[in-house]
Every structure is written in C-alpha cells, then in structure tokens.
Amino acid sequence: MTYPSGTIVRYSAASRINHWITGGCFVLLTLSGLSMFHPLLAFLAELFGGGQWTRAVHPWIGVVLLISYSGLIIQFWRDEMWTRDDLAWMGAINRVLVNEEEGVPEVARFNAGQKFVFWAMALLVPVLFCSGLVIWEVYFSSYTTIEQQRVAVLIHSLGAIGAIIVWIIHVYAGLWIRGSMRAMLHGYVTPGWAYRHHRKWFRRLVETGSRGPVPNAGAASARNTL
Amino acid sequence: MADLQSQDYIRRSASTLTPPAIRNHEQEVAKLIDVSRCIGCKACQSACMEWNNLRPEIGHFEGSYDNPMDLGPSVWTLMRFTEWEDEKGNLEWLIRKDGCMHCEDPGCLKACPAPGAIVQYANGIVDFVSDNCIGCGYCVKGCPFDIPRVDPVDHKSYKCTLCSDRVGVGLEPACVKACPTGAIMFGSKADMTDWAGERIKDLKSRGFENAGLYDPPGVSGTHVMYVLHHADKPSIYAGLPDKPHISALVELWKGIIKPVALAGLAFTALAGFVHWITAGPNEVQPEDEAEAQRLLRPAKAPRPSAKGQR
Secondary structure: OOOOOOOEEOOOHHHHHHHHHHHHHHHHHHHHHHHOOOHHHHHHHHHHOOHHHHHHHHHHHHHHHHHHHHHHHHHHOOOOOOOHHHHHHHHOHHHHHOOOOOOOOOOOOOOHHHHHHHHHHHHHHHHHHHHHHHOOHHHHHHHOOHHHHHHHHHHHHHHHHHHHHHHHHHHHHHHHEOOHHHHHHHOEEOHHHHHHHOHHHHHHHHHHOOOOOOOOHHHHHHHHOO | OOOOOHHHEEEEOOOOOOOOOOOOOOOOEEEEEEHHHOOOOOHHHHHHHHHHOOOOOOOOOOOOOOOOOOOEOOEOEEEEEEEEEOOOOOEEEEEEEEEOOOEOOOHHHHHOOOOOOEEEEOOOOEEEOHHHOOOOOHHHHHOOOOOOEEOOOOOOEEOOOOOHHHHOOOOOOHHHHHOOOOOEEEEEHHHHHHHHHHHHHHHHHOOOOOOEEEOOHHHOOEOEEEEEOOOOOHHHOOOOOOOOOOOHHHHHHHOOHHHHHHHHHHHHHHHHHHHHHHOOOEOOOHHHHHHHHHHHHHHHOOOHHHHHHO
C-alpha cells in the first residue's frame, strides 16, 4: 500500500476495510431496523425489497456486523484503553468543542470521545446481537418464552436507539475534524493533523521513527509503560 | 382475508393515519362460547379446517384429548381439555375452545410493525391481512392470550379470523354453524351478552354460584366471550388468563419509546448541525504543519532509516 510522501499512516488497509464493512452493515441495520420500529419509517423496508425481505435479511447483517466489529476490537482495543489522561482531556471538552485546542491535554492515538464511541459500541453490539437472537423468529423463537422475547425486543429497541445516537456522534465527529474522513478512507494524515489532534501519538511515532499507525516494534516494550 | 373493505377498518397496524371508519354505525359482533354446554366433539375444529382450508400435519398421540396439542399456523381453534377437582373433590371435565379472542384493544395489532398487516373492523373483528405480513412475530409478543402462530414455510402469521369472510356476507362463523349443542353462539355483542346473562342465571340456579361471563376489561372486552361455570378462576380452563392485558413491556415498546427515540435521534442530528454552523469544522492550520515538521526534522537527522521509510 502506498501513501503520498510526507504523510503519516493512520489506519492500515485491513483496518479500513474492516471499518467500512462494519459501517456498511451498521447503516443497513439502521435502515432496516427503523423500518420495523416506527410506522413513519416503514417505507424504508422498500429499500430491501419489502417487509418480508427486510425481516429476513436484518438478522444476517447483524451477524456480519458482530464478526466485523469483533475484528475492530481485536485491532484497536490496546489503543482504546482508558487512561488518566482521558479524564484531563474530558475536563477540557468545552475548549475542544469550540475548536480552541490551546492548552488541551495532548492525546495519544485516540481521544476520550473516540474511546467512548469504541466502548459504547463494544457494549451495544453484543447486547443487540444477543437480544436479536431471542427475537429471531425463524430460528430461535422456540427456545425462549414469550415474556423473555418481550424483554428482548425492548432491550433491542433501546440498545439500537443508543447505538444510532452514538453512530450519529461518530459520523459528525468524522465530518467536523477535517482530515479524519481521509484517514479512514485512504489511510493517511498529514503530520500537522497528527500534531494537532493526536500529539502524543505523533511524538511516539517520531521517537521510534515510525510512519504509523503504531510506533515501531523496537520501542514496543517502552510503549506498554506509557 | 381482507374481504371487508378498508372503509370498515377502525384500526390498522403500523399506521399513523386514522382509518376512515365511515361505517362506524356497524353493530359490534361477538361469538359466545358457553363452556357449560360443550361436549368436546371437535366439530368446531373440523368446521374451521374445512371452511378455511387448513390441513395441519398429522401428529402423534400424546396422552391427551387435545388434538393437536397446540394451536398452530393451520390450527386456528382447538378444544383444550382439563380434568379439574373442585373443593369437594368432585371431578369436572372442563373443555374450552381456544382461539383468537378478538380483543377490543388488540395487543397483536399494537405490536405489529407492518402497515395494514393487522386490521380491526368496525364490527370488532381483528383480522390478519397475510399479504402485508412480514413474519416478524411481533404479534406473538403483543398477544395476551398466546394465539398467533407464524408459519415456518411462508413466514406469515395466522390465527382465527372469526370467519370475517362469512360474517362480511351475513353468515355466522363456521364453528358456530357446526356446533351441535349450541355451545357456540354468534350475534351482536349486546345480544350475546344478554344471552350469556340467561345462561349464567340458569347455571347459578343449578349450583354454580361463581358462573359468569368472561369479557375481560383488561383488553377493553373481547369479541369472543366465554360463559364459565367458574368465572372466579378462569385459569383452571387450560390457562385462560385471569386478568389479561397487553404486557407493560409491549406498551412501553410500542408507546412512549417510539416518539422519544425518534426525537432523540433528531435531536442528536440537529445538535450536530447547530455545532457545524456555530463552531464549524476543525481544520489543520499551517502552524500545525510547521510545528510537526519542526518535530520531525531533528528526528530524521539521526535516523536515516526512518527517512528511508518515508
């Protein structure tokens, strides 16, 4: 994979493919799920070939999303671990929101907002999957009582709304922070972008002579102590 | 099953518009099942299969008079037999014809996400319009009586239609026509309630002091009613719910959560837009690039390998 010279690699091709499979599934699940959630949005079922197709395909997309998101967890969990620095960054969130980044604590590969999105989805995706299995009428309806299915469908609805809200935040942040979309689409950022938004990560890359997305292996032991 | 016209709808699943209901003057109908007069002959089951052209798969003897053992996509009505001992130790054979109760406030219709898959006519009949059914099974969760069954072959939900196609042309339901003892009666809800009163008076005079009409108010009444000799404990009749009502979980899911959730989504999106037009995009500045280069340069000099990578 080649990137323009002088740029820094933010996400590997594997990460990007993994991300967009997840994102595509999420959008399809949102559209098909909302069509079965509110009558005002029932028309969305037509995008999937009608109600029967929507009902049939929705759970399978969910299975793909679960597998795909598991891949993202495996790839990113180390860089998404919560640290004390994240609290300090959260304390300066008012400045971050108005684009005044002077004095905002330096951020490693992911900031607290990104970590929130990551872990919120890491919680909600399995919750949605498990509650979804219970209400997957065709295959699993005989394994649970109707009362359990009522609980599951309620959890599934609430979890889905939570996940869609997190997703809106995620998408907006990607549009708001210019350069993020290119990072996730094409994999690279400019050094200035890395310096502005993820200075700690950038410093580590410079220190270890890495082009990204992770510091070079020689410094891996030092990295764990951070 | 949609032989009645859409003008006859008073409720329509997953629809935000009120149905026209121009025929609201129609009389409400009811089927009255007098359990005390039932002899368990299953003529009603046969008639139901015959009229609706249903052929459930032949099962196995399970040591019970119930045959088949449960309602199904092709079993819309079923005699359920219970051997019950009263306080004095007398054995009573309770036989209840199970099937859709045609609730005035139908939980299946409330839960259904498919527009027009479940409708309620002005005469009170709750009907499944198979053409619109998506097979999600939400009606099963909405029903307080455990009635609808989703067919695993065509993925559509089925239950008793109260023979809406017969009623629509002035005939009584098939089971009513077939019943040899008059245990199943059909007419206007008012007439059936009156008739039930006569029957209850008679039962009381014969020692069934708790005889009564089952027309549960928890679902605003039903269009299939029972005369029970032990109306104080409906559940002895093969689990007929004592106080049926739409589950609070379903009420929550299909009630307040829907508008609140959409408002929450809209609010989040709107907050993003307001942020976009006030704070605006966060752009990398030339100073950021300059600072980054300043950090990179000394790093590059002692590490030619790093430079080579670039």
